[in-house]
Amino acid sequence: MSVSPDFRTDLATGVVDRAIYTSEEILALEKERIFARTWRYACTIRDLRNPGDYFTLSVADQPVLVIRGNDGEIRAFHNACSHRGAVLTDERCGNQGQVLKCMYHAWSFNLKGDLTGVPYDEGYGPGFDRGAYGLKPVACETFHDLVFVALRPTVPSLTDFLGEMADHLAPYVQGIEPIGRNSWIYDGNWKLWHENFRDDYHAEFTHRSIRDLLAGTTARGWNWGAAPGHSVLQWAFPPLDPPKYARALQRFSGVDFSDGTMPVGWSSMLAQGPPGPPEGFAGGEPPEIRQEVLAVFPNLDIQPGPKDTPRGMKAGYLQTVTPLGVNRARVDITVYSDVEDDDATRQEQLENLADTQGSWGKLSCDDTEAAARCQIGVRGEGGRSNLFTRGVAPGRGGESADVRDEYSQREFFRVYQQYLRDES
Numbered sequence: 001m002s003v004s005p006d007f008r009t010d011l012a013t014g015v016v017d018r019a020i021y022t023s024e025e026i027l028a029l030e031k032e033r034i035f036a037r038t039w040r041y042a043c044t045i046r047d048l049r050n051p052g053d054y055f056t057l058s059v060a061d062q063p064v065l066v067i068r069g070n071d072g073e074i075r076a077f078h079n080a081c082s083h084r085g086a087v088l089t090d091e092r093c094g095n096q097g098q099v100l101k102c103m104y105h106a107w108s109f110n111l112k113g114d115l116t117g118v119p120y121d122e123g124y125g126p127g128f129d130r131g132a133y134g135l136k137p138v139a140c141e142t143f144h145d146l147v148f149v150a151l152r153p154t155v156p157s158l159t160d161f162l163g164e165m166a167d168h169l170a171p172y173v174q175g176i177e178p179i180g181r182n183s184w185i186y187d188g189n190w191k192l193w194h195e196n197f198r199d200d201y202h203a204e205f206t207h208r209s210i211r212d213l214l215a216g217t218t219a220r221g222w223n224w225g226a227a228p229g230h231s232v233l234q235w236a237f238p239p240l241d242p243p244k245y246a247r248a249l250q251r252f253s254g255v256d257f258s259d260g261t262m263p264v265g266w267s268s269m270l271a272q273g274p275p276g277p278p279e280g281f282a283g284g285e286p287p288e289i290r291q292e293v294l295a296v297f298p299n300l301d302i303q304p305g306p307k308d309t310p311r312g313m314k315a316g317y318l319q320t321v322t323p324l325g326v327n328r329a330r331v332d333i334t335v336y337s338d339v340e341d342d343d344a345t346r347q348e349q350l351e352n353l354a355d356t357q358g359s360w361g362k363l364s365c366d367d368t369e370a371a372a373r374c375q376i377g378v379r380g381e382g383g384r385s386n387l388f389t390r391g392v393a394p395g396r397g398g399e400s401a402d403v404r405d406e407y408s409q410r411e412f413f414r415v416y417q418q419y420l421r422d423e424s
C-alpha cells in the first residue's frame, strides 16, 4: 500500500485524530504495518502441553497455527494447506495427534510442518518435490510462559520488542496455566478497548458500582509508558478488610450475607482474606498492596492480582483485542491460575472471571458500553480529536505521575504513529 497516513495532529502529543477510529484506510495500514510487524501474543505454553496440542489465531487477518512438536518445540505456521489453501483446522485449540491432515484432498503434514502425505502423488510426475510444499513457518518465541508469533517482525527478538516491559511482565508470567476462556464482540474500534486498559481516569466513574463497594480503599496510583509502546498502571491500597468489605457488599447489593453465603466471585475474594505482607516483611504497619495492569503493544493486556503476593502474582487475566472492522472488535480473555493451585482455588478464580470479565461481567460490560458510545460519537462531526493530554510533566510518567494521567496512552500512540509512518 502506498498511502501514508497524513495525520492532522501528532498522535504522540496525545491529541488524536478521530479518523483513526473510523477510517478503513487506516485500519488497512494498521493490519499491514502494525499487526503484521509486531510480536503478537498467541497463548500460554500450557495451552500446548502435549505434542499435537495447537492454538489458532488471526494475525493481520491471516490464519496462524501454533503447535507443539514431538520434540517439545513450539512452532508456528500459516494455517493454510500448501495445496489449495484450506485452513487445516478452524477450531480455536485442540490436539491434532501426530498429523495435520487437510480435509480437502487429504494432504498431510507432520508436527514440524513437513508435507508427509499426498494421495496419488504419482500424478504430479517424478519431479514433484514434497520438500517445497511444507507449511510456511511463522516466527515464534516464548517469553517465560507466554507464546508470541510475528509475521514480519521489525525487531529481531521478542525481548527487544518488549523492551522496558520485560522486567515488569516477567514476575507475573512464570508458573501460570490457563483454566478458562471467554470471548465476545463489541461495536467499536479495537483501540478503544486497549486504550481502556491504559486508562485509570475512567475507573471510579465508569465502574461506579465497584468504586462504591471499595470506597476509601484505593489510595494512590501511578502511570507510565514503558518503551516501546507498552505501559503500566499501578495503584496502591491498604490490605483488604474482609468483614468491612462484606458489610459494604451487603449494603450495596441488598443481599443478606450474614449466613456466610456470598455471590459468585466475591466469595473467592473473601476466601483469600487479606493479601498480607510481602515475603520478608518484618512487622510494623502493614504495607500497602499494589496492583498493576500491564498493556503490551499493540493489543495485549494483562490484569494480574495484587503485586508481591504469592497468590496475586499468579492469578489473573490475559486479554487480546482483534479488529473485525473499523467499528467492530473481538475480545479474547484467558483466565489463568498458579500451576500449584488446587481445584477449589481454580474454581474461585473461574467464578471471579464469570463475575467480572466478559460481556456480562460487572467490569467488562461497563468498558464495553464506553467503547460502543465512543465509537458512535467519533464518527460524527462533534469534534476532530480525542484528548490524551493529562499529565503535563515531560517524560513518560512513572511514580511521579498520577494514575489518571495519560502517559500510558501517549506511549501507545507514539509508537503507533511510528509504525504507521514506516513505509519500509
Ligand code: FES
Residues within 6 Å of the ligand: 081, 082, 083, 084, 085, 086, 102, 103, 104, 105, 106, 107
Ligand atoms: S486444499 Fe489441502 S489437500 Fe487440497
Ligand SMILES: [Fe+2]
Residues within 6 Å of the ligand: 196, 202, 203, 206, 207, 363, 367
Ligand atoms: Fe474499565
